[in-house]
Amino acid sequence: MKLTGSQMVCESLIQEGVDVIFGLPGGAILPLYQTLPEYPALRHILVRHEQGAAHAADGYARATGKPGVAWATSGPGATNLVTGIATAQMDSVPLVLITGQVTRAAIGSDAFQETDTTGITLPITKHNYLVMNATDIPRVIKEAFHIASTGRPGPVLIDLPKDVLQELAEFKYPETLNLPGYKPATGGHPSQITKAASLINQSNKPVILAGHGIIISNAFNELKALAEKAQIPVITTLLGISSFPEDHLLSVGMPGMHGVAYASLAIEESDLLIAVGMRFDDRITGKPSAFATNSKKIHIDIDPSEIGKNIDVEVPIVGDLKIVLDKLNTKIKPNTHKQWLSQIDELKSNHPSLDIRDTKKLLPQFVIKELWEATKGESVIVTGVGQHQMWAAQHYQYTEPRTWITSGGSGAMGFEVPGAMGAQVGAPSKVVWSIAGDGGFQMTMGEIATMVENKIPVKFAIINNGNLGMVRQWQEFFYKKDYVATIYKNNPDFTKLAEAFNILGIRVTRKDQVKPAILEAMEYPGPVIVDFVVEEEENVYPMIPAGQTVGDMVEEPRTTKAKL
Amino acid sequence: MNNHSQTSKHTISALVLDKPGVLNRISSMFRRRGFNIASLAVGQSENPDLSRMTFVVVGNNSVVEQVTKHLNKLIDVIKVLDLSSENVISRELALFRINSSSQARSEIMNLSNIFRANVVDIARNTMILEITGDEEKIVAFEEMLRPFGIIEIMRTGTISLKRGMDASTSLPQPKERKNQSSWGEAASV
Known part of the structure; x- marks a missing residue:
């Protein structure tokens, strides 16, 4: 079946289960827009600014777990996407972005609305493509969705010259992928998991530090099972919020720069930090050399480059949290950690952090x-x-x-x-x-x-x-x-x-x-x-100034009476 | 960043897809992460679809670990090996254009013989010498040539292969790659 490049894009998006696209048209991407009416299954939402399209695709992806799709024209359309792409890259959000490009013959000539889109987005995408033949479109789109949504997710951009969108070629959606350089590790190394379990079984004061990875991996039940089986308090990073129910007795809240004081203090007091799907961001650690100095550390993440990047750890495990935590849970022994949990309760009552002062003003x-x-x-x-x-x-x-x-x-x-x-x-x-x-x-x-x-x-x-x-x-x-x-x-x-x-x-x-x-x-x-x-x-409040330690925390107001 | 050891030079080899833009992806990653490349050499490998690159990177062990992990993260990079601690052969080719008056020629040729360098061009007052070897040898040769007056130096950068029969920098067979779950093993994300 011969299709135009534009038709191939739409067919491929439908194959990938896409139901909504956020975008705004322009000259270079117009062939794609003019094809859209043939594909009523693809809902297009016309934004007012391309930054809105990228952020909306991001919000969609975070709410659903599915890759978000946004597209824009060449030049300013593509550059307006950039803030949204960088946001998705930093927070590991799966996006597929499609940009129009000037015709193949015009590339490199500083043509009207020409920008080196793949060059600009290279450091803020997980991967990107400039497609020079329509026959490559189905393969590239299949790869893009796979790369965006597996391993550590992220944005993938596909740049399509206008005449590639217009070119007729044979369409066949590939069934398999050939990406020899892309094999995310998922299972976790068995002996590392055993080591982690024995550290957990020996620990008297463990804490779990849960990040966005739990949500990405859909590992809520596995996290909850780990916490409950050994009665381990759970601290969540900013992006880890909602990975563990905050009304749970073991929930301790968010640590770090503006986290609750008792969470930051619990990390300092702990003898074992079980970091899952998080990356020791500077807003969490403050000064890295002074962070959690009393604890051994287990770090489980799907991205090997995050391990040892900011903080040294005793037991690194590379893998998908849902799989790794499931294996880990079978190896850990039930525990009550009674003394440790009462110590945390004490921290909570001595450092309320979340009291709102009593005033007539609208706070x-x-x-x-x-x-x-x-x-x-x-x-x-x-x-x-x-x-x-x-x-x-x-x-x-x-x-x-x-x-x-x-x-x-x-x-x-x-x-x-x-x-x-x-x-x-x-x-x-x-x-x-x-x-x-x-x-x-x-x-x-x-x-x-x-x-x-x-x-x-x-x-x-x-x-x-x-x-x-x-x-x-x-x-x-x-x-x-x-x-x-x-x-x-x-x-x-x-x-x-x-x-x-x-x-x-x-x-x-x-x-x-x-x-x-x-x-x-x-x-x-x-x-x-x-x-x-x-x-x-x-x-x-509280506030730990950038690059400083828990000891430098400004906790005020400590009680409901302060600052009336 | 953690300081596990002294800063030194490390050799890293990477097998990459031979496609437009791959070198850009790699150099962009080095620049963005602040990694320091002392030399970089690229050429076709035994497989026409793949290129092999040799990097010499300056940094401590944790920097080198990050470099290899971030290289592995790139989709177009297939395999990365840290050759620093391995038993490896490293070679570099250098060309020197030097001043050579007719009186100095025989002394220069004597030196070249000792270093097994070749005279590849000769003009009335200059010569071009070609030398192959590891970095130390090339630096030593350069020192010996300096008194004559060096006009230009061109160096290829180091290329390296592991010694022995274990061709571990080649593309692993599919069966082998199934075992990539172990931590620290090449795995992109």
């Missing part, structure tokens, strides 16, 4: 807690980056996997709007709340129009302090309150903005308005913007 932490209560913790939460992100990590309790979606490694402000859009498309039966900063919201708010057009009913909770709050907090701590370029003097009226988009807007300035506004938003059938005008100079 952002209070808004998040009310949101948790009003939604019964059943929403999917998507955030931007900054103070609101940390409060959302701290004050909302996550019990189900894939209910917490945030830009961790790359810390991309603006993720909250399109990221939530993609999550809602992936999880249509869930209520999706975007907890947004007023700064990040304004970076990508054009996508509200996309949501109205496509009936994507995301609820926005703007934590509006009129500040680039986290940066302002750093200025307060480290630059003598010299607030350079962190205060927005002229934010728009977000409720009027809602009106302009023809959706519901609610402004909240008092504590008693919070819950009714949340409930009203959830009853409204479409997108809603709730503008929570919160206390301006509120800080995120």
Whole structure:
């Protein structure tokens, strides 16, 4: 069967089970767009900016576990995807990105809207392709989905010259793959697993440090089984949140720069750290040489290059967590760790960390807690980056996997709007709340129009302090309150903005308005913007300054009475 | 980064797909991760679809471990071997253009004989010498030539193969590759 390159792309996407594509057209990718009507199985969502397409595909992938797909035209279309690609690469999110390119003959001539897309995206993709013959399209797409979604997932980009999209060639979707350089290890080495089990069986004060890998590998049950069998407390990284139910007795929360004090202290007190699907990010370790110095370490990850990169470990295991933890669980002995768990309880009561001070002012932490209560913790939460992100990590309790979606490694402000859009498309039966900063919201708010057009009913909770709050907090701590370029003097009226988009807007300035506004938003059938005008100079605590140690933690306010 | 040992030179060999852009992927990874390449040599391998590369990398053991792991992560890289501690043959070819007045010629040719270098070009006041050997030999030869006046040096970079019958830098057979689950074994992600 002879097809055009464009038809081959669509056929191949259908073969890979794709049902939605986020994109925006332009000259070089136009042949692909003109073919789309022949393929009604492919739902296309027209975004307002290509960054929105990439972040939306990311949100979709994190909500579903399936690869997200975004496409854009050559030149500026492709470069606008870049922030979204880098975000997915840092957080191991499977994306397949397709970009149009100038015709083959024009490549290298600085043609109109020509950019070296594979060159630009080389360091921020797991792999990328420039396809020079239409016959290669099916193989490349099959490889791209395989590479994006297996091993340590990540974004794969395919650059397609316009005349390759128009070229006719024989279409046959390959059944097998030939990737001699790509064989992710999955099983874990048996003798390493035995060593890990014996360390766990000997340990008196073990902690599990669970990361995004648990969610990617769908290893929630295996993690829970490990924790429960030997009664090991579970600490989760920022991206590991929702990998272990936070209402569980063994849940200890998030450690690190803005983690709860008792989690960071528990790591310091522990004699064995079982790190699963995480990468010892600097926000967790602070100063690496002073991190968890009393503990031996087991590190299980599917990416061998993460092992020994930041922290030395005693027992490394390379493999897929679902498989490795399953094997490990059969080798560990039941335990109670009574003394250790009571020590952790003591840490929790001595270092409450999450108490919200009692004041008439509208505090952002209070808004998040009310949101948790009003939604019964059943929403999917998507955030931007900054103070609101940390409060959302701290004050909302996550019990189900894939209910917490945030830009961790790359810390991309603006993720909250399109990221939530993609999550809602992936999880249509869930209520999706975007907890947004007023700064990040304004970076990508054009996508509200996309949501109205496509009936994507995301609820926005703007934590509006009129500040680039986290940066302002750093200025307060480290630059003598010299607030350079962190205060927005002229934010728009977000409720009027809602009106302009023809959706519901609610402004909240008092504590008693919070819950009714949340409930009203959830009853409204479409997108809603709730503008929570919160206390301006509120800080995120605890705080371990960058590159420092648990001993340098600023814990204030320690109790409910402080800072009234 | 951890400091396990002193900084020194390590030889790493990689078998890679012979496709456009592969060298770019590898050099981009080295640049981005801040790894320091002392020399790099690329050429076709026994399989026309594959190239073999030899890198000389400067760093301590943990740096070399990271280099090999990150090389392995690249989809177009098939196999990576750290040859630092192995019993290996390493060779480099160098060309030297030097000043050679007619009086100095015989002394230069004597030196070349001692080093088993060849005279490959001769002009009225200059000569080109060709030498093959490991890095130490080439550096020693360069030192001996310096007094005559070196005009240009061109070096290929080191290439290495393991000694003996164990052709361990060749592409493993499919059966062998099934055992890649062991930690530290070549595995991309």
